[in-house]
Amino acid sequence: MSSAVDQFKEQAEILTHDLRHRAIIQTALGKYEVVRDKSRGAFLDYAAARQAAAETKWEAVNHLDTHLEELVSKLEARGTKVHWAGTGEQARGIISGILRDKKARSIIKSKAMTSEEIHLNHALEQEGYEVVESDLGEYIVQLKHEPPYHIVFPAMHLTRGDIRDLFNRELSINSSDSPEELTMVARRVMRQKYLSADVGFTGGNFAVAETGMISITENEGNARLTAALPKTMVTLLGIEKVLPRLDDLALFLPMLATSGTGQALTCYNTMYGGPRQPGESDGPEEWHVILLDNRRTELLADPEQRDSLHCIRCGACLNVCPIFRNVGGHTYGTTYSGPVGAVITPHLRGLQEWKHLSNASSLCGACTETCPVKIDLAHHLLQNRRNSVRQKASTPWKLGFRAMNFVFNRPSLYALIPKFGRLGQMLHPLVKGTRLDPAYAWTKTRETPQIAPQTFKEWWKERG
């Protein structure tokens, strides 16, 4: 069985040499950068907005218990059923229970990363339910039997030609590769599903404690329809999504749009405050909200990295990350990829198995700089490296440091390093770039730097 780290290395090796993949990603992200910068530039004071967003999230996360209790009591006061799930398994169990209770057959879903996190589709399909993703990008990757490539742009790695071939094969149609025509294919398929689905499933971007509302951000209108037509609505969201006040959305809705897609505001930003109320003409009869922990409280218990719970899942750090842009989203093998995924996955799924993600970083700090809620991602990657060694250092690691300690404390031994090094470099061309080369991991793709012909100390002595 290949481990997470082997899988990462294999995939990264393939994709960094895949020029077609690189061109697709660079084109998509190039377009994103232009609109993102334009939207940020429209702010009167983007730096202050970012600081305020960080402080608001700090307040929300550092008083999470009181905000959650307020949220739940406000939701329940209007007839919403609230469930608490400690683990993904519990969340799946709650959802299965609701579906059984409602005698449901078919579920229409709008985009929810939490459902990817708990592998909901797979579980429900195993139980015999029909599950359809309504977001276009999610629908494409669902047809392709793949996880989303990116948390905001799930089908970013595919060209229109790829999608045409996929649709023509899976839906037995004969569409052209025009994005317009392909979108209309999905629209027609989905229309029937909205009308016939028993249950509408959504995620949530923000939960407003003050008024007991879940806010959903989208562009396509699929979440609006999912929350309007089926008789039962189920919403799964992480406990960290809470915001203290309704007015906070005046800041967070534009911040999410700006960083997520580069829009000033996405097309639909909708706040749901309950199931259909007396006197209202439509909407679900029942609304179930499931609050998911799934080891978020472990992140909360680490004050150093607690701010990674501020994350609004905009994907901005993925988009700027030189590693993500070269190795691609699937290589990570995680629900949340890119810098934020590398930070939180070791907490959510185990440090030793996922510590390699923290090395998939150039330490350039672009992620920290772009984060709209100021999560110190670049430092958290370093902290994960430190923590993993502190928890369990490998034998070569320990021996290496012991040897370094021994040599560095003895100047006469230390002085031999450049001497032997120069000798070694003279012989290096014999094996350089081959499997026999001890520095193969470096030299297979790069030149080795030359050791200077003379050290500073040697030069100083010679100079008298």
Add this chain to the structure above:
Amino acid sequence: MTEREKILGRIREALQVEAPRPGQHQSHGSLRPAAGAPAAQARAWLPPVGESAADQLAAFRINAMNLKAAVHEAANLDALAGLLRSLAAEEGWKKIATHQGCLTGDACGALGLPVLQTDGGYDVHSMEQCDAAITECDALVAQTGSVLVTNRSAGGRALSVLPPHHVVLARREQVLRDLPAAFQLLRQKYGANYPSMISFITGPSRTGDIERILVLGAHGPKKLTICLV
């Protein structure tokens, strides 16, 4: 112990230790943001909009049109009815869906078309066959070019997203400066009795999921028309 108690217990235990405040690596004591909500001052940071009604109307028009929504102005209710008639003729509407309201009532009546009223319940399949939805709204937001609707002001949850063309009827005075003003309006208008759905509609439904190329009408309306009286 219930799952709720377990999770809240874990949260309280975790929060025993302070976290550093944003932008700092070390903890500097307990942070309570300055009096009131930081986001309440959002106007000082968000994209600026002029103070006069004329500026705001102009900003709304520009922003909405950049989002590929159409904005029309009518001098009075008669002109509004005329505007709708020409839209209906142009697109060949055969059936429309709407809800009861001061602006929708007369304007839709004057069209002389079969009308589906959503008030008090309706058949979804027949709404799906309507060529246009004509609704009112709570406000128009100049800053973003958005239409603020609720299921109370705009005939339910589905009406503004199911038919292929959404036509919004609004009065000029409904144009608000920015998002903070929109949330203030919601607070004043509804108090604690909020509608179960509140939505900012910013342009017609769209997607960029295929090669980041904009396509309108992903799942919601392909066209959004705002008629100001």
